[in-house]
Structure formats: C-alpha cells, structure tokens
Amino acid sequence: MIALKSTQEIDVNEITASVQSDACGAIDIFVGTVRNNFKGKNVSKLFFEAYEPMAISELTKIADQVKNQYQASKVSIVHALGDCKVGEIAVVIAVATPHRKASFDGCQYAIDTLKDTVPIWKKEFFEDGSHWVFSHP
Amino acid sequence: MKILLFGITKDIIGDAQLVWELKEDQKTSNDLLDALKERYPELQKLRSIALAVNGEHADGSELIKQTDEIALIPPMSGG
Numbered sequence: 001m002i003a004l005k006s007t008q009e010i011d012v013n014e015i016t017a018s019v020q021s022d023a024c025g026a027i028d029i030f031v032g033t034v035r036n037n038f039k040g041k042n043v044s045k046l047f048f049e050a051y052e053p054m055a056i057s058e059l060t061k062i063a064d065q066v067k068n069q070y071q072a073s074k075v076s077i078v079h080a081l082g083d084c085k086v087g088e089i090a091v092v093i094a095v096a097t098p099h100r101k102a103s104f105d106g107c108q109y110a111i112d113t114l115k116d117t118v119p120i121w122k123k124e125f126f127e128d129g130s131h132w133v134f135s136h137p
Numbered sequence: 138m139k140i141l142l143f144g145i146t147k148d149i150i151g152d153a154q155l156v157w158e159l160k161e162d163q164k165t166s167n168d169l170l171d172a173l174k175e176r177y178p179e180l181q182k183l184r185s186i187a188l189a190v191n192g193e194h195a196d197g198s199e200l201i202k203q204t205d206e207i208a209l210i211p212p213m214s215g216g
Binding site: 032048049050051053054057079090091111114115116117118119120121122123132134135136137 | 141143144145148182183184189192193194208210211212213214215216
C-alpha cells in the first residue's frame with residue numbers, strides 16, 4: 001500500500017495487515033508522529049503538502065528498493081497530507097521480511113530515503129508564526 | 138509553459154503555479170533553473186532548489202520542451 005491521505009484516515013492496523021505474509025516472520029513498523037517542539041519553540045501543528053503524482057512515484061521506488069535490497073516481501077508507506085496536530089501520525093512505514101534484522105534495516109532505509117527524495121513539504125506552526133521546514137540554511 | 142510550485146516557492150513567487158515563456162537559450166533544465174533563479178533571486182537563498190521534469194528529479198541535463206511538466210522542488214521535508 002502506497003498512499004497519501006489525511007492523518008485521520010491513517011490506520012496502523014490496516015497498514016500492518018497490508019504487509020502480512022505467511023512467508024515472513026517479521027514486520028517492522030515505523031510511525032512518525034508530530035512532536036510538540038522545534039529548537040525550543042512550541043509547535044502547535046504541522047501542515048503537509050505534496051507534488052502528489054511524483055510523491056507516489058518516489059514512494060513506490062523506495063518500496064521497490066526495500067524489496068530488492070532487504071528481501072522484503074511487502075512494503076507499505078502511507079504519508080499524511082494537510083493538517084496534523086501534535087501527537088497525530090505523519091507517516092507509517094511497514095516492512096515484512098522473512099527474518100527480523102532485514103525488516104529493521106529496510107524500514108530505516110525507507111524513512112531515511114523518504115526524507116531525501118519524496119516531494120513532500122512540511123510547514124510548522126508556532127504560537128507566533130510558521131515556517132517551511134529546512135527551507136533556509 | 139506552466140511551472141508547478143510547492144512549499145516556500147509558492148510564497149516566493151506568490152502563486153501555486155507560474156506561467157513561463159521558455160526562451161531560446163533555455164535548452165536544459167539547468168538553463169531553466171538558472172533563469173528562474175535570476176528572475177526570482179529569493180530562490181537563491183534557499184538551502185537547495187531544483188527542478189522536476191515530468192515527475193522525475195532533474196539532474197540538470199534534461200532537454201526541456203514546452204509540453205514538459207516542470208515543478209520547482211525546494212528542500213523536501215517529509216516524514
């Protein structure tokens with residue numbers, strides 16, 4: 001499952017079930033949630049936007065790489081779009097592999113690569129303003 | 138041609154997309170990016186700025202046609 005949806009629609013159980021495979025003994029799940037602070041400032045919410053067709057295509061590439069490089073049977077990546085409040089889910093990655101080490105490693109590769117290659121942008125809102133994350137040096 | 142804008146590039150250029158007239162000397166994606174940076178100097182202050190051509194990250198050498206789908210890609214921050 002590769003998808004972009006509102007945080008309210010993200011269902012970790014459904015994503016876990018989507019990678020279950022009888023040939024796999026491990027499912028590693030990464031859940032990224034909204035933190036309440038950034039460099040000491042209180043964060044009230046995040047807003048995500050994406051270049052949607054390209055984001056889906058880049059997420060699909062990552063899932064394929066994890067399947068090829070970590071012998072994963074199934075990989076699901078679901079990212080939130082729109083507003084996310086503190087504590088809500090921004091991203092879920094689930095990787096199913098025959099044995100546990102590859103599922104941990106594949107999941108880490110997926111989240112690290114997502115941050116580098118997937119055209120999704122995050123705006124952080126503070127009590128006194130907002131900014132697009134990582135925009136300026 | 139229309140250039141899709143996301144994140145901070147929307148704030149810099151002031152719209153969700155930019156109508157751009159491709160000039161003779163803008164042959165590659167690097168040429169186009171340089172012209173955009175010259176027209177909108179604020180783009181040069183970003184940590185990074187790149188283009189996507191037809192939904193793929195550009196490496197700078199792509200030959201650009203009027204019909205291509207171009208997007209400006211400021212620093213990504215998913216996750």
